[in-house]
Amino acid sequence: MDNIGLYINPMKDRQGTIKDKAILKIKEYFPKALVHHIKNNYCSYNIPENLEVIIVFGGDGTILGVARDILPKIKAPILGINIGNLGFLTNVDINELDIALKKLKNHQYKVSKRMMLNCEVFNGIEEYKDNALNDIVISRGTLSRIAKFNIYVDGDFYDEFKGDGIIISSPTGSTAYSFSAGGPLIHPSLDTICITPICSHSPNMRPIILPGTSSINIKSDCDMEELYVTIDGQKSIKLFKTYSLNIKKSKVSCNLIQLTDFNYYKVLRKKILNKK
Numbered sequence: 001m002d003n004i005g006l007y008i009n010p011m012k013d014r015q016g017t018i019k020d021k022a023i024l025k026i027k028e029y030f031p032k033a034l035v036h037h038i039k040n041n042y043c044s045y046n047i048p049e050n051l052e053v054i055i056v057f058g059g060d061g062t063i064l065g066v067a068r069d070i071l072p073k074i075k076a077p078i079l080g081i082n083i084g085n086l087g088f089l090t091n092v093d094i095n096e097l098d099i100a101l102k103k104l105k106n107h108q109y110k111v112s113k114r115m116m117l118n119c120e121v122f123n124g125i126e127e128y129k130d131n132a133l134n135d136i137v138i139s140r141g142t143l144s145r146i147a148k149f150n151i152y153v154d155g156d157f158y159d160e161f162k163g164d165g166i167i168i169s170s171p172t173g174s175t176a177y178s179f180s181a182g183g184p185l186i187h188p189s190l191d192t193i194c195i196t197p198i199c200s201h202s203p204n205m206r207p208i209i210l211p212g213t214s215s216i217n218i219k220s221d222c223d224m225e226e227l228y229v230t231i232d233g234q235k236s237i238k239l240f241k242t243y244s245l246n247i248k249k250s251k252v253s254c255n256l257i258q259l260t261d262f263n264y265y266k267v268l269r270k271k272i273l274n275k276k
Contacts, residue, residue, distance in 0.1 A: 001030050001033050001052045001053060001104075001105075002032065002033055002034065002050075002052065003033065003034050003036065003048055003050050003051050003052055004026060004030060004033050004034070004035050004036065004051065004052065004053055004054075004055060005036050005038055005047070005048075005051040005053065005054035005055065005074070005076060006019070006022060006023065006026070006035055006036065006037050006038065006054075006055050006057075007037075007038040007054060007055070007056045007057070007058075007062075007066055007070070008022065008056075008057040008058065009057060009058030009059070009062040009083070009084075010039075012057070012058060012059075012083050012084070013057070013083075018057055018083065018094075019037065022055070022057060022081075022097070023035050023037070025097055025098065025101060026055070026101065028101075029101040029102060029104070029105045030101075030105065036048055036051065038054070038070070047070065047073060047074055048074075049073070049074060051074050051076040052076055053076050053077055053078075053079055053104065053257065054066065054070065054074065054076050054077070054078050054079070055078075055079045055081065056078055056079065056080050056081065056090070057081045057083050057094070058080075058081075058082075058083060058084055058090070059082060059083065059084015059085055059086060059087060059090065060084060060086050060087065060088055060089045060090065061084065061233075061234065062080075062084065062090075063078065063080050063089040063090060063133070063256075064089075064132075064133050064134055064232040064233075064234060065232075065234060066078060067114075067116065067131075067133040067254040068130065068131050068132065068133065068231070068232060068234075071116075071131075071252055071253075071254055072131065072252050075255075076255075077111050077255035077256065077257050078254065078255065078256055078257060079092070079100065079104060079257040080092060080256065080257075081093070081094050081097060081100065082094065086271055087271065088175060088267065088271045088272065089172070089256065091258065091259075091262060091267055092259065099259075100259060103259050103260065104257070108259065108260045109257050109258060109259050109260060110257075110258055110260070110262075111255045111256070111257055111258070112188060112189070112255070112256045112257075112258050113189075113253050113254075113255055114133065114170070114171070114172045114188055114253060114254040114255070114256060115170050115171060115172070115190075115191055115192075115212060115249060115250075115253060116131050116132060116133050116170060116249075116250040116252050116253055116254055117131065117132045117133075117135070117136055117168065117169075117170050117193070117247055117248070117249065117250055118130075118131055118132075118247070118248055118249065118250035118251070118252075119131070119132060119136045119229070119231060119245065119246070119247050120245070120246040120247075121229055121237055121239070121243065121244075121245055122243060122244040122245075122246075123237075123239060123240045123243050126240075128237055130231050130235065131231075131250045131252055132170070132173070132231050132232045132250075133170065133172055133173065133232060133254050134169060134170065134172060134173030134176045134177075134232045134233070135167050135168060135169035135170065135173035135176060135177055135178060135232065135233075136167075136168045136169075136229065136230070136231060136245075136247055137165060137166070137167050137168075137177060137198075137229065137230045137233070138165050138166050138218060138227060138228070138229050138230075138239070138245065139164060139165030139166075139198060139227070139228060139230065140164055140165060140226060140227055140228075141226030141227070141228065146162050146163055146164060146199075146201055147162065147163070147164075147165070147220055147227060148160065148161070148162050148220055149161055149162075149163070149166055149218055149219075149220045150218070150219045150220060151166070151195065151216065151217075151218055152216070152217040152218075152219075153210060153214055153215070153216055153217075154214055154215050155215070155217075158208075159202075159205060160202075161197060161200055161201070161202035161205040162200070162201040162202055163197050163198055163199050163200040163201050163202065163205070164198040164199040165197075165198035165199075165227075166195060166196070166197060166198065166218060167181055167183065167194075167195070167196040167197075167198060168193060168194070168195055168196075168216060168218075168247050169183065169193070169194045169196065170193065170194075171186040171187060171188045171189070171190045171191075171192055171194075172188045172254075173194075173232075174186040174194055175268070175272050176233075177233065178194055178196040178207070179272070181196050181197070181198050181199075182196065182207065183196035183207045184207060184209065185268070185272075186209065187264075188264075190212075191211070191212035191249070192209050192210060192211065192212055193209070193210045193211075193212060193214055193216065193247070193248075193249070194207060194208070194209050194210070195207060195208050195210065195216065212249045213249065214248070214249075215246065215247075215248045216246070216247040216248065217244065217245065217246050217247075218244075218245045218247075219242075219243070219244050219245070220243075226238070227239040227243075229245060
């Protein structure tokens with residue numbers, strides 16, 4: 001590899017210690033490679049388009065941010081090194097860095113292609129667009145009453161229900177908020193979109209899995225309620241009185257590097273289901 005990107009969650013490396021060690025280690029295994037340090041305000045920096053891999057140090061939240069903000073510009077796969085808490089998406093701990101770099105050098109890995117979602121919010125005059133790797137959530141404010149939502153799929157009316165909100169998740173996001181709200185676990189290789197209600201007051205409203213080609217539109221009148229749409233749990237937009245939210249499969253996908261000894265079901269049992 002000749003061009004390697006390096007992104008480190010700055011909140012977990014305030015002194016730059018991990019960065020310095022990471023660069024030395026990368027140079028040890030790839031002595032001829034140029035290491036491009038991607039800083040936290042990466043949107044204002046010129047990131048080379050010819051990166052062959054982006055090595056990301058952080059937790060799952062760091063991976064979500066990189067997938068949203070860097071991958072639309074750079075198509076390189078991500079090797080996640082966990083220095084966070086859960087580490088479900090990263091799956092390689094920092095104490096295994098030597099093993100990971102050696103396998104990366106020897107091509108002992110596979111690439112897991114992850115579907116992402118595209119979200120368009122219309123707030124009257126304003127319009128907001130973004131991608132999500134995990135989920136897009138519409139939820140009420142802390143002191144708001146329950147809200148009424150109308151859901152359309154491919155232009156056809158699906159259902160109306162009252163509740164605290166809706167989670168629209170990708171297969172990768174099925175292990176996140178959707179899972180906590182009673183949604184199904186979906187293998188990340190599948191091409192589907194899941195709609196999961198949050199605390200539904202309509203007893204017959206249940207999670208539904210749709211084809212990845214589906215276009216979802218959600219509308220409601222939030223005149224008396226305070227509603228927000230949240231992208232991957234990291235970006236939040238307040239919705240005005242009458243809004244329209246469109247969600248579909250993104251043109252951008254996230255490619256995660258998995259080492260040859262990676263076992264999805266073992267990681268699922270250990271980190272999501274809390275079993276041995």
